[in-house]
Amino acid sequence: MATTLAKPLPKPMSVGIWTVVIGLGTFALWAIAMNRGESINAMWFIVAAVCVYALGYRFYSAFLAAKVFALDATRATPAERFSDGRDFVPTNRWIVFGHHFAAIAGPGPLIGPTLAAQFGYLPGTLWILIGAVLGGCVQDFVALFCSIRRDGRSLGQMARDELGALGGAVALIGVMAIMIILIAVLGLVVVNAMRHSPWATSTVAATIPIAVLIGLFMRHLRPGRVLEGTAIGVVLLLLAVFAGGWVDKHETLRAWFDYDAPALALMVILYGFAAAVLPVWLLLAPRDYLSTFMKIGTIIALAIAIIILNPAVKMPAITQFVDGTGPIFGGNVFPFVFITIACGAISGFHSLIASGTTPKLLANERDARFIGYGAMAMESFVAIMAMVAACVLDPGVYFAINSPAGVVGAQAADAVATISSWGYPVTVEQMEGLAREMGEGSLFARTGGAPSLAVGMASIFSSAFGDTLLAVWYHFAIMFEALFILTTVDAGTRVARFMLQDLIGNVAPSMGRTSWYPSVLVCSGLVVAGWGYFLYMGTIDPLGGINSLWPLFGIANQMLAAIALCVATTVLVKSGKTRFAWVTALPLVWLVAVTSTAAWEKLFSPDLRIGFLSHANDLAAQLAAGSLTGVAAQQAPRLIFNDRLDAALTMFFLITVWVLVVETARICYAALTGRRVPPSAETPHVPSRLVEGWVRD
Amino acid sequence: MIEALRRLWATLRELTGDDAYERYIEHWRSHHAGHGSAPLDRAAFCREEQRRKWEGVRRCC
Numbered sequence: 001m002a003t004t005l006a007k008p009l010p011k012p013m014s015v016g017i018w019t020v021v022i023g024l025g026t027f028a029l030w031a032i033a034m035n036r037g038e039s040i041n042a043m044w045f046i047v048a049a050v051c052v053y054a055l056g057y058r059f060y061s062a063f064l065a066a067k068v069f070a071l072d073a074t075r076a077t078p079a080e081r082f083s084d085g086r087d088f089v090p091t092n093r094w095i096v097f098g099h100h101f102a103a104i105a106g107p108g109p110l111i112g113p114t115l116a117a118q119f120g121y122l123p124g125t126l127w128i129l130i131g132a133v134l135g136g137c138v139q140d141f142v143a144l145f146c147s148i149r150r151d152g153r154s155l156g157q158m159a160r161d162e163l164g165a166l167g168g169a170v171a172l173i174g175v176m177a178i179m180i181i182l183i184a185v186l187g188l189v190v191v192n193a194m195r196h197s198p199w200a201t202s203t204v205a206a207t208i209p210i211a212v213l214i215g216l217f218m219r220h221l222r223p224g225r226v227l228e229g230t231a232i233g234v235v236l237l238l239l240a241v242f243a244g245g246w247v248d249k250h251e252t253l254r255a256w257f258d259y260d261a262p263a264l265a266l267m268v269i270l271y272g273f274a275a276a277v278l279p280v281w282l283l284l285a286p287r288d289y290l291s292t293f294m295k296i297g298t299i300i301a302l303a304i305a306i307i308i309l310n311p312a313v314k315m316p317a318i319t320q321f322v323d324g325t326g327p328i329f330g331g332n333v334f335p336f337v338f339i340t341i342a343c344g345a346i347s348g349f350h351s352l353i354a355s356g357t358t359p360k361l362l363a364n365e366r367d368a369r370f371i372g373y374g375a376m377a378m379e380s381f382v383a384i385m386a387m388v389a390a391c392v393l394d395p396g397v398y399f400a401i402n403s404p405a406g407v408v409g410a411q412a413a414d415a416v417a418t419i420s421s422w423g424y425p426v427t428v429e430q431m432e433g434l435a436r437e438m439g440e441g442s443l444f445a446r447t448g449g450a451p452s453l454a455v456g457m458a459s460i461f462s463s464a465f466g467d468t469l470l471a472v473w474y475h476f477a478i479m480f481e482a483l484f485i486l487t488t489v490d491a492g493t494r495v496a497r498f499m500l501q502d503l504i505g506n507v508a509p510s511m512g513r514t515s516w517y518p519s520v521l522v523c524s525g526l527v528v529a530g531w532g533y534f535l536y537m538g539t540i541d542p543l544g545g546i547n548s549l550w551p552l553f554g555i556a557n558q559m560l561a562a563i564a565l566c567v568a569t570t571v572l573v574k575s576g577k578t579r580f581a582w583v584t585a586l587p588l589v590w591l592v593a594v595t596s597t598a599a600w601e602k603l604f605s606p607d608l609r610i611g612f613l614s615h616a617n618d619l620a621a622q623l624a625a626g627s628l629t630g631v632a633a634q635q636a637p638r639l640i641f642n643d644r645l646d647a648a649l650t651m652f653f654l655i656t657v658w659v660l661v662v663e664t665a666r667i668c669y670a671a672l673t674g675r676r677v678p679p680s681a682e683t684p685h686v687p688s689r690l691v692e693g694w695v696r697d
Numbered sequence: 698m699i700e701a702l703r704r705l706w707a708t709l710r711e712l713t714g715d716d717a718y719e720r721y722i723e724h725w726r727s728h729h730a731g732h733g734s735a736p737l738d739r740a741a742f743c744r745e746e747q748r749r750k751w752e753g754v755r756r757c758c
Contacts (some may be wrong), residue, residue, distance in 0.1 A: 086749065087726030100713045108758035175754075182758050224743035280751045281744070288756065291711075343758050352754045467735040491756040498752065514752070557758065 002686065007035060018058065028400050032317070033122060034173065042388045045121075046307060049129060049384045053377040056133035061141065061373040068572070068580040069145045071365045078152040078689040081364055088152070090363035090690065099361065100388035101375040102292045104140070105299070105355045106556075107485045108343025114390040114449035115550060117398065118326040120318040121391045123337045123383065131338070132380035135587040139561055141372030142568040142584055143351035147359035148368060149682045155355045155564055161681040163572045163663055171563050172499060177649070178556035181347075183272070184534035185549040186485045189448035191264045191539055192546075193478050198257035201242035201264070203475055204438040204482040205257065207287070210236045213284035226289060233290045238485070241476050245439060259541035267531035275490040276497060276524035284490045291484035302385050305460045308415075310377030315391035315427055320422070327403035327419075329547045330448060330609030335597040339554030344383025345476050346587065348560025363690060389456035390449070396426025398639040401452040404444045404544025407489070407609075410448025415444055420517065439471030446627070447544040450481045496527045512582055520675070538641045539559065540635055543609060548646055551602055555595050555650065559657050562591045564579040567665040573668040574680040581668075592661055599654040603647055612650065616643035718742050 022559070028048035032040065065071045082088040116124035122374050140340045147153055150161070156175070158166025193202040214233040222228055247253045261268070272277060275283050316563075322333035329336065347391050354372055362368060390398060401406075401421045408415040412428045419426050435443045438455060446452070454477035461473045500523045505512015511519045538545020565588035572581045605611035616639075671676045710716040718739050725736040737745065 085721060085728065092711070095710070095711050103755060104757045106756060106758040175715070186758070223740040223748075224715070224718050226713045227710065281747050284751065292715050347758065349757045353757050356754050488756055488758060491751075494751065514736070545737050 006655050016635075018055075020086055020571070021051050021054055024358045025055060026235075030612075035317055036306070037432055038103075038316045039445055041310050042306055042313050042392065043310040043465070045125065045384055045388050046310075047378050048125075049374075049381055052129045053134055054383065056137065057377060059138065059200055060133060064138065064141060064583060065366065065369040067576060068583055069142070069186075069368075071145070071368060072685070073295060073364055073366050074366050074688055075317050075364055075684040076282070076690075077148055077362045078360055080688055080690055081686055082102050082151070087357075088360045091361040093265060093363070093367040096358060096361045096367065097371050097375055100353065100358045100371050102282070102296065103201070103357070103383060104375060105295065105345065105379045106348075107186060107189070108347060108349075110386045110481065111186075111449035112344055112554075113383050113387035114340040114453050115546070116337050117315055117387060117390040118323070118328045119320050119333050119337055121313060121315050121387060122317040123322065123333050124341055124387055125467065127341055128345050128380055128387065131341070132377060132383075135561075135590070136344075136346035136380065137154070137373040138583060139348075139375040139568070140350045140376040140562055141445045141573075142280055142357055142565050143354040144368045144372035146568060146571050148362060148365060151683055152359040153355065154565065155351050158355065158571075158681070159563060160568050162574070162678060163660070163667060164678055166663060167563075167660060170660050172503070174556070174560055174563060174653075174656060176496055176499050176503075177653070178349070178553070178560055179492045180530045181491045181534065181556050183489050183496075183531040183548065184253045184538065185546070185553045186269045186270070186488055186534040186547060186610075187265065187531065188538040188545050189450050190485050191261050191268060191535070192448040193447050193454070193596075194259070194264050194282070195221045195421060195446070195483065196259045196442070197440055198254040199244040199248040199475050200469075200478045200482075201257040201259065202247040202253075202487075203217035203240050203479045206243065206481050207290075207479065207486070208283070210240065211283055211287040213283045214290065218286060219281050229286065230289045230293050233286065234293060234327065236430045237290065237294070237479065238476075239449040240473060243478055244479075245471060247384070248439060248655070255440045265532075265536045265539045265555070269528060272489050272493055273524060273528045275486075275567065277520055278344070278495040280494075284487075284494065287487050287490065288485070291487040293482050294480045298645055299382055301543075302389065302457060302460070303381075305464055306385055306388055309460060309463055311388075311392045311460055311463070313388060313391040314393065316393050324607065324610070325406045327399060328544075329550060330607060331551070331598070331601060335553065335594040335601070338594040339551050339558065339598045342557040342561075344380050344386070346561050346591070347379075348557050350562055351560065351564035364688070369426075374683045383634055386453060387586065389453050389460065391456075392460065392473060393452060394424075394426065394430075396424040397414060398452055399424055400426050400431050400445050401445075401455065402449070403445060404447050404542070404547065406542035406544060408445075410443060410445075412442070437470045438576065439475070439476040442574060449486075450478060454478045456484050462678070483485045485587055493524065493527050493531070496530075497523045500527060514636055515582075528583065537638065541639065541642075542632075546607060548612065548643075551598060552649060554647060555599055555602070555653050558591050558595045560652050562588060562595065562657050565591065566660050568672075570664055571680065571682075574671050574677065575682065578672065587596070588661075592657060593631035595657055596654060601649045602650050603654075609647065612643045614642045615663055616647070619643070631633060717746060 025048055028044045031044045079088045079090040079208050146158055150158060156168055156171045157173040194204060194376050210233055214229045218229040268602060324330060324332040392639055400415060408418040414427050425579050429444060455476050457477045458470050458473035462470045472664055501512055501514055501519055513519060534549060538549050565584045568584040569581050569588060602612055606614050608615045619636050619640050628636055667677050722736055735742055
C-alpha cells in the first residue's frame with residue numbers, strides 16, 4: 001500500500017530535523033532577501049524553496065487535512081463507490097500524483113516568473129513561495145477535497161450547487177474567457193520565439209508531422225502502446241532539433257521557414273483550427289504524450305543541472321522597475337507581480353483539474369493532501385527554477401531579449417544604449433555573439449519568456465555538457481516549450497469548443513451535439529477566431545502584445561482562483577467550519593484586492609503603457625492630429641479598437657469577480673444567521689470497504 | 698534488483714497508461730464476466746479510451 005512510510009521518527013529526532021529545516025530555510029531566505037552583491041548562488045533559491053515547501057506540507061497541510069477538512073480514511077471515495085474501471089478507478093496515490101502533476105504543469109510557471117524577473121528576483125521569488133504555500137496549494141487541495149465529497153463534481157457544477165445558478169454561469173463564462181486569452185498569449189510567446197528564425201520555425205513545424213506519425217502508429221500499428229510510440233516520437237523530435245540546424249544553414253530551405261510575426265500568427269491560427277477539427281487521435285493525443293514526456297524530462301534535467309552546477313544569479317534582488325516603468329510590461333510591483341506570476345503561486349485553472357479527473361481516481365480521501373497540496377508545491381518549484389534560469393543571464397542580456405522594440409528602439413545600437421543607460425550594461429557585440437552561439441540571427445525583442453528561458457537553460461546545460469552544443473540546447477528548449485504550448489493551444493481550443501457547444505446547445509439543441517460535424521466546424525471556428533484575433537493584434541502592437549495580454553491572462557486566471565475560493569469558503573461556512581474559513585477567505589481577499597487593483601489600473605491608469613483607455617485616447621488624439629504616418633496610421637484604428645476591447649474584457653472580469661464575492665458574502669451571511677440557503681451538496685458518509693478492519697496511518 | 702526493475706517498469710507503464718488495456722481486461726474479468734458479453738478488443742478499447750479521455754479539461758496552463 002501507499003502507506004509504507006517508515007515508522008514515525010522518535011519525537012526528539014523529528015523535532016530536531018524540523019528545527020534544522022526551519023533554521024536552514026530562514027537562513028536561505030535571509031541570504032536571498034539581503035543580498036545586494038554582484039551575484040548570488042542559485043543554491044540558496046533551491047534550499048529556501050525546498051525548506052518552505054517542506055514546512056508548508058508538513059505543518060500547514062497537516063492542519064488543513066486534520067482540522068479544517070477532517071479528511072476521513074474510512075469514508076469511501078467516489079472512485080470506490082462508483083468504481084467503473086473507466087472514469088472512477090481507485091488508483092495508487094503516486095500514480096494519481098503523476099497524472100495530476102502532468103495535467104497542472106503547463107507553460108505558465110515557466111513564462112510568468114521569466115517576465116516578472118524585470119522587477120528583480122526577490123518580489124517574484126517571495127510571491128511564488130508564499131503564494132504557493134498559503135494560496136495555490138490550499139486552493140488545489142480544497143478544490144480536490146470539495147469535489148471528492150461531491151461525487152467528483154466539476155468546479156462549475158459545485159459553483160451552481162453551492163452558490164446558485166449565477167455562480168455557475170459566472171464560472172462557465174470565466175473559464176471560456178480565460179481560455180481565449182490564455183491561448184492567444186501562449187501563441188504569442190511561440191510566435192516571438194519563431195520570428196525570423198528558420199531553425200526554430202522548422203523544428204516546431206516538424207513536431208506536427210511527428211505527432212501525426214505517432215498518432216497513426218498508436219492507432220493502427222500498435223494500438224495503445226504508449227511507451228513505444230512516445231519513445232519513437234522523442235527520438236524523432238531530437239532529430240528534428242538537429243535537422244533544424246541543417247535547414248538553417250541551407251540557403252533555399254531557410255527561406256521557406258523565415259517569416260515575420262504576423263505571418264507566423266496566421267499560421268498558428270490555421271494550425272489551431274486544423275488541430276481542433278481533426279480527430280483527437282491523429283494530432284492532439286500523440287502530441288500530448290510527447291509533450292508530457294518532454295516536459296517532465298526537461299524539468300528533471302533542469303533541476304539536476306541547477307542543483308549540480310548551481311549557477312550564479314546575476315539579476316539584482318530588486319530593480320528600479322518596481323516603480324512601474326518596466327520595459328517588458330508596465331505597472332508597479334504591486335499589484336503586477338501578483339498578476340504576472342499566476343501559475344506557480346496560485347492558478348485558478350488548477351481547480352478545474354482538481355475537480356475534473358483527479359477526484360475520480362483517489363482511492364483514499366487522505367491522499368488528497370499529498371496530491372492536492374503536494375503537486376502544487378512541485379509546480380511552484382518549477383516556477384522557482386524558471387526564475388533562476390531567467391536570472392542567471394546578465395541583466396543587460398535579459399532586458400535586451402525581452403524588451404519590445406517599441407520601448408527600447410528597433411535598432412540594436414538604440415536598444416543597447418537604452419538598456420545600458422538603465423544600469424544594465426550590454427553591447428551590440430555581446431548580443432551578436434550570443435545570437436551567433438545560439439544559432440539565431442538576432443535575439444533582440446523576443447518578448448515572452450521562451451527565448452530568454454531557452455538562453456538561460458542552454459547556458460546552464462552547456463556548462464554541464466560543453467559549449468559546442470549551445471545552439472542545439474537553445475533550439476531544444478524552444479522546441480520543448482513550443483511543443484507543450486501548442487498542446488495547450490489544441491487542448492484549450494477543444495475545451496472552449498465543448499463549452500461553446502454546450503452554451504449554444506441551450507438555444508439550438510442540434511449545435512449542442514459535440515460530434516455533429518457542422519457544429520464542430522462552426523464552434524471551433526468561433527473559438528479560434530476569438531483567440532486568433534488577440535494573437536494577431538499582439539503581433540502588430542508596437543508595445544509588444546505581451547504588455548497587454550499577459551496581465552489580462554493573469555487577471556483572468558486569478559479570477560478563476562477567486563471563484564474556486566468563493567466556492568470553498570461557502571462550503572466551509574455551510575459545513576460549520578466558520579472558525580477555519582480564513583484558510584480560504586484570506587487568499588480570496590488577497591486575490592480580490594490584487595485583481596481589482598490591477599484591473600482598475602489597466603482600465604484607468606493615465607500611464608499609456610498601463611491604462612488601456614488612456615492608450616486608446618492617446619492614439620486617437622495622435623491620429624486626429626495627423627502625427628501618425630505610414631503603417632502606424634494604418635494600424636492605429638485597429639489598435640484603438642483592440643485597446644477598448646481589452647478594456648471591456650477587463651471590466652467584465654472585474655464585475656464578475658465582485659458579483660461572485662458579494663454573492664458568496666450574502667450566502668455565508670445567510671447561512672450564519674440561519675436563513676435559507678442552497679443546502680451543502682456534500683454526499684453522505686459511506687464507509688470504505690478498502691480500509692475495513694484497519695485504519696490508515 | 699530484477700524485481701525492483703520490474704516494479705519500476707510496471708509503475709512507468711501504469712503512469713503512462715501503457716497497460717490500460719490489461720487493466721481493463723482485469724476489471725472486466727472480475728466485474729462483467731459471465732454476463733454473456735465479450736470484452737472490447739485492444740484497438741476498439743483504445744479508440745474508446747481516447748475519445749473519453751479528451752472530453753473535458755485535461756490540460757492546464
